[in-house]
Amino acid sequence: MDWTPVWLSLKLSAITTLILLVTGVPLAWWLSRKNSVPRLLLEALITMPLVLPPSVLGFYLLLAFSPQNAFGKWLHEKLDLHFVFSFGGLILASIIYSLPFMVSPVKSAFVHLPPSMAEASYTMGKSVRETLWKVLLPAIRPAILTAVVLTFAHTLGEFGVVLMIGGSIPGVTKVASIAIYDSVESMNYAHANNYSLVLFAITFVIVTAVFIINRKPAKSPLG
Amino acid sequence: MIEVAIKKSLNRYDGPGFLEVNHSFTDHRVTALSGPSGVGKTTFLRILAGLATPDEGTVRVQGATWLDTRASLSLSPQQRRTGFVFQDYALFQTMNVTKHLEYAGADGPYLEQLLSIGKMEAFRKHLPRQLSGGQQQRLAILRALALKPRLLLMDEPFSAMDNKLKMSLMADLKKLITDRKITCLIATHYPFETEGFADELFELT
Numbered sequence: 001m002d003w004t005p006v007w008l009s010l011k012l013s014a015i016t017t018l019i020l021l022v023t024g025v026p027l028a029w030w031l032s033r034k035n036s037v038p039r040l041l042l043e044a045l046i047t048m049p050l051v052l053p054p055s056v057l058g059f060y061l062l063l064a065f066s067p068q069n070a071f072g073k074w075l076h077e078k079l080d081l082h083f084v085f086s087f088g089g090l091i092l093a094s095i096i097y098s099l100p101f102m103v104s105p106v107k108s109a110f111v112h113l114p115p116s117m118a119e120a121s122y123t124m125g126k127s128v129r130e131t132l133w134k135v136l137l138p139a140i141r142p143a144i145l146t147a148v149v150l151t152f153a154h155t156l157g158e159f160g161v162v163l164m165i166g167g168s169i170p171g172v173t174k175v176a177s178i179a180i181y182d183s184v185e186s187m188n189y190a191h192a193n194n195y196s197l198v199l200f201a202i203t204f205v206i207v208t209a210v211f212i213i214n215r216k217p218a219k220s221p222l223g
Numbered sequence: 224m225i226e227v228a229i230k231k232s233l234n235r236y237d238g239p240g241f242l243e244v245n246h247s248f249t250d251h252r253v254t255a256l257s258g259p260s261g262v263g264k265t266t267f268l269r270i271l272a273g274l275a276t277p278d279e280g281t282v283r284v285q286g287a288t289w290l291d292t293r294a295s296l297s298l299s300p301q302q303r304r305t306g307f308v309f310q311d312y313a314l315f316q317t318m319n320v321t322k323h324l325e326y327a328g329a330d331g332p333y334l335e336q337l338l339s340i341g342k343m344e345a346f347r348k349h350l351p352r353q354l355s356g357g358q359q360q361r362l363a364i365l366r367a368l369a370l371k372p373r374l375l376l377m378d379e380p381f382s383a384m385d386n387k388l389k390m391s392l393m394a395d396l397k398k399l400i401t402d403r404k405i406t407c408l409i410a411t412h413y414p415f416e417t418e419g420f421a422d423e424l425f426e427l428t
Contacts, residue, residue, distance in 0.1 A: 123272055
């Protein structure tokens with residue numbers, strides 16, 4: 001069995017999760033604050049990949065980043081960026097596709113924190129940033145962990161978007177889920193089974209670990 | 224002196240209403256704020272702390288203007304640094320008792336004194352979820368005092384304590400508040416609860 005597709009899947013999931021952790025958590029905090037029309041519109045856009053067929057998202061990303069179209073051509077010529085049939089394109093597509101898996105659980109956790117928790121910190125002279133870092137983020141640690149795992153596992157299992165934007169280039173864009181599809185296409189069920197078992201095992205271990213770590217989540221002081 | 228002249232519209236359970244306060248609270252005294260549910264006791268404390276803004280008015284604390292809606296002036300909660308005891312305690316779920324006090328203040332001997340006043344020495348390493356309701360409430364009071372505030376605002380601060388503990392805590396708190404020259408406002412449903420602790424009573428109507 002060629003382990004390259006598995007390695008590529010893990011690499012793609014790790015990079016995507018890391019980028020979404022750094023960008024998605026502040027975004028979730030911003031979205032959890034007082035409702036406004038721009039916030040609602042942005043949240044709707046972020047949630048779209050949950051309900052949109054992956055092929056639709058992949059198709060539009062393919063069109064957007066194709067060097068034959070204006071934006072893709074501009075990226076190619078001005079910034080020397082190639083997102084179609086490249087690993088970079090897979091990362092970008094995965095970030096967009098997995099964004100709701102990071103943002104939604106974290107936003108929900110922020111919303112359910114009592115507002116008085118942050119206010120107590122403010123009355124003690126602490127800034128918004130210090131309050132976020134020392135009070136709010138530790139309080140929602142279980143939700144962040146859940147979001148990280150969901151994002152990682154979801155990226156690991158991506159197929160439609162990855163196939164549309166990346167194709168199946170061995171060593172570059174042929175991740176495990178694509179390798180399974182290719183193996184089935186060529187009637188090599190043994191290979192497909194090997195890849196499937198590996199993905200199943202990795203996902204099961206990760207999800208079980210989260211259940212174990214989160215079995216005693218921090219409760220509300222009044223809970 | 225804490226001079227307050229504010230007006231704020233409220234959404235009460237029985238319809239729209241107004242909170243209107245024109246009063247000067249004496250420095251270094253404990254004033255109990257009483258009034259029926261929904262009259263705006265909590266809102267009033269929040270306005271003083273900078274956590275809510277009135278429709279119009281001014282708040283002056285010992286000569287300094289904290290709020291003047293006409294001049295569009297309002298100090299942030301961080302600038303006001305009031306000690307605030309929230310009705311829901313607002314404890315930090317992942318901080319133990321010691322960390323709570325250290326988050327508010329860094330004066331070690333004073334924090335020890337507070338732990339002693341609150342009878343919390345044995346619970347230093349306990350997280351809020353490991354404390355009883357009364358212990359959580361005491362921690363919320365001690366944390367507000369750890370800040371060494373000039374103005375202490377307490378919203379129903381003794382509601383979860385048994386009578387014996389409450390009397391003991393009130394006596395120690397009263398001494399601390401007097402010694403440190405803290406001005407204290409307590410919102411309470413039951414003014415008799417603060418008898419012997421509050422020096423004055425102010426009725427919100």
